[in-house]
Amino acid sequence: MERTLSDRLLDPVAALGRAVIGLLRATGAIALFAGEAISHLVRPPFYGRLFLKAFVEIAWFSLPVVALTAVFTGMVLALQSYTGFSRFNAEGAVANVVVLSITRELGPVLAGLMVAGRIGAAFAAEIGTMRVTDQIDALSTLSTNPMKYLVAPRLLAGTLALPLLVLVADTLGVMGGWLIGTQQLGFASGAYLKATFDFLQVADVVSGLIKAAVFGFVITLMGCWAGYRSGGGAQGVGRATTSAVVASSILILALDYMLTAVLFSR
């Protein structure tokens, strides 16, 4: 069939339309998936053992990565803000900038991205492998609902573990800043800490923890969903893993903006 020029010019438009429709459809499917998983959290039986296992995997084994990220981020923040503020003779604000950036933004976002890489990928690979080797089908023939067994405990664990990780990240990030502040930039230790806590409000920390909980939910949701829906053998599992990490990373950044807009709208 002969294709006119206008047909070809419209190709990108059609592709865009398809992409948007695909995105909407996926969003709906994920929302249903999440809803079903949540509904299993309030109906017995509960799999406490699996929840604990997922919780330890997320919280404990992500601790080293998150801790390192937080310390270095705090250190860099102190250095950079010192350079910037010294131009206005406002070096005193360094401690303040460090603690606010860490608790409100960088703690949750960086911990979220680190966990997305580790846990999003691990869950997608594990559940995806179970899908392509019929293990998920086997669960339903063994009097066990796979959503309840595989997805619900992981979602809960992710939602609870991330705030805990972020509390640690907050503390270590501030310590990183303090380290540079006192060792390199010439602040007195007591004055630096006083400046840190004088300006810090409960709301700053709490807003970061709320973000963390949302990110934890999203990371585990995308990991489980990608794995659950994967097909096509080892290659399909590979694709699921990648898409889980990419999707949750993008969602973390997008949701971070939206949550910031909502939480600090006053």
Added chain:
Amino acid sequence: MISTRQGTMSDVPKIRLRGLRKAFGAKQVLDGVDLDIRAGHSMVILGGSGSGKSVTLKCILGLITPDAGTIEIDGRDVSKLSRVEREQVNDRIGMLFQNGALFDSLPVWENVSFKLLAQRRISRRAARDKAAEVLAQVGLAASVGDLSPAELSGGMQKRVGLARAIAAEPDIIFFDEPTTGLDPIMGAVIDGLIVDVVKRLGATAVSITHDMASARRIGDDAAMIHRGQIIWRGEARSLGDTGNAMVDQFARGEREGPIQMELRK
């Protein structure tokens, strides 16, 4: 061969398939499957590779939703059941998956007693002993129970899968290629075990197999699926000499005959 209990069962088939259709994309895998499976009997399903045997079993289990057709278990249309009722039906069905589908995050013993634990019919401590008992039935030592499935050979995985399928003593058991990958002696042992389990539990069994000797040993009835339909059904012991050219060609494994392999040159 199992030939007991004939006449003691009612006339309602345990499983009744009518007009079952399923396509994946453009590929029509099941194209109107009609099949009755008699209660308390052992049915063997034959058919070429990729002819839809595993898909048929997965449809009966509710793992794949057919595009059309009805599935009745004990006279009840399963598509009309609520989720809870459907789960109750599946509680009474055991399934050996073609590739074993063992949970590799759990040790073998937990795999074997998984259903009993899930139904809370047994404590974890008792589950270990029960697992050892069922493993012994499939010719595996109790020490295998502490291994992870990844540490087992293919044939051992198959036997653990079999143990898992029968551990909860189901009414209906599906065996998807139970003896593929086993040595001939172990294959015969497993056949004997299937016959024995079906007899002991009074269960209805559906087995998929490519092994004619095995089919004759474990089946009362047999059916052959070809191009998405059941093209023949009859007695399993007649396989190889049924008078149906297609079935006989298949059973004897002959290259020449009415069934042409779709090989691309």
